[in-house]
Amino acid sequence: MSDRKLNPQVRNGSGARVDLMLVSEMVGHGAKVLDVGCGDGELLQILAETRNVDGRGIELSREGVNECVAKGLAVIQGDADTDLADYPDDAFDYVVLSQTLQATRQPRVVLEHMLRIGRHAIVSFPNFGHWTVRMQLLFAGHMPRTDILPYSWYDTPNIHHCTIKDFVQLCQTVGVSIDKAVALNAWGSPLRLNAPWWFWNMFGEQGVFLLSRKS
Numbered sequence: 001m002s003d004r005k006l007n008p009q010v011r012n013g014s015g016a017r018v019d020l021m022l023v024s025e026m027v028g029h030g031a032k033v034l035d036v037g038c039g040d041g042e043l044l045q046i047l048a049e050t051r052n053v054d055g056r057g058i059e060l061s062r063e064g065v066n067e068c069v070a071k072g073l074a075v076i077q078g079d080a081d082t083d084l085a086d087y088p089d090d091a092f093d094y095v096v097l098s099q100t101l102q103a104t105r106q107p108r109v110v111l112e113h114m115l116r117i118g119r120h121a122i123v124s125f126p127n128f129g130h131w132t133v134r135m136q137l138l139f140a141g142h143m144p145r146t147d148i149l150p151y152s153w154y155d156t157p158n159i160h161h162c163t164i165k166d167f168v169q170l171c172q173t174v175g176v177s178i179d180k181a182v183a184l185n186a187w188g189s190p191l192r193l194n195a196p197w198w199f200w201n202m203f204g205e206q207g208v209f210l211l212s213r214k215s
Contacts, residue, residue, distance in 0.1 A: 026122050026210045028093065029051050033054065033092060036058050036114070041075060056092075060077070084113035089117060095114040102160050126205065127183070127206055128149070132146055133149070176212065177214050184206050185205055
């Protein structure tokens with residue numbers, strides 16, 4: 001699994017990434033949280049400051065781990081594709097995978113482990129079904145490059161691109177409940193909640209999903 005290496009996302013007036021603030025709002029106060037692919041620890045810091053969580057992180061890159069530890073965060077080096085299997089059942093209230101799903105080798109297995117070791121999972125990812133992506137494929141005939149997907153096909157860490165529709169279908173296949181879903185446009189604003197899935201799939205630049213196991 002690659003660490004979080006997306007272009008900087010849209011940020012609010014206080015300088016925080018809009019998608020991370022949305023993720024933090026889905027986490028209960030005082031919860032025990034595991035942030036998978038935590039990068040430089042920005043989300044863990046937000047959660048500690050705004051939700052008073054007991055936060056832990058796992059990060060592939062040594063540079064990211066060092067940066068997190070320097071901030072006083074409890075982060076270890078590890079790979080979601082191999083190391084989540086070592087965590088016991090129900091070890092956390094929430095397991096977060098932010099902007100990293102597309103960089104895992106086995107997204108379905110990773111999602112299943114997240115919902116085994118956590119009562120809830122929060123997943124955010126860039127939407128490969130966005131209209132700008134479709135237009136580049138249709139008219140330019142090359143693999144798309146956008147602000148949220150800035151890499152060329154030969155150097156990208158993203159190996160499993162998916163659309164919002166793809167992810168919803170994966171949730172149905174795995175048998176998990178979608179408790180909340182939000183699609184963000186290119187300016188970081190949520191699309192209207194009552195919009196149909198096809199609209200989110202066309203105009204949502206990224207999706208953020210709160211999941212839980214079906215009872």
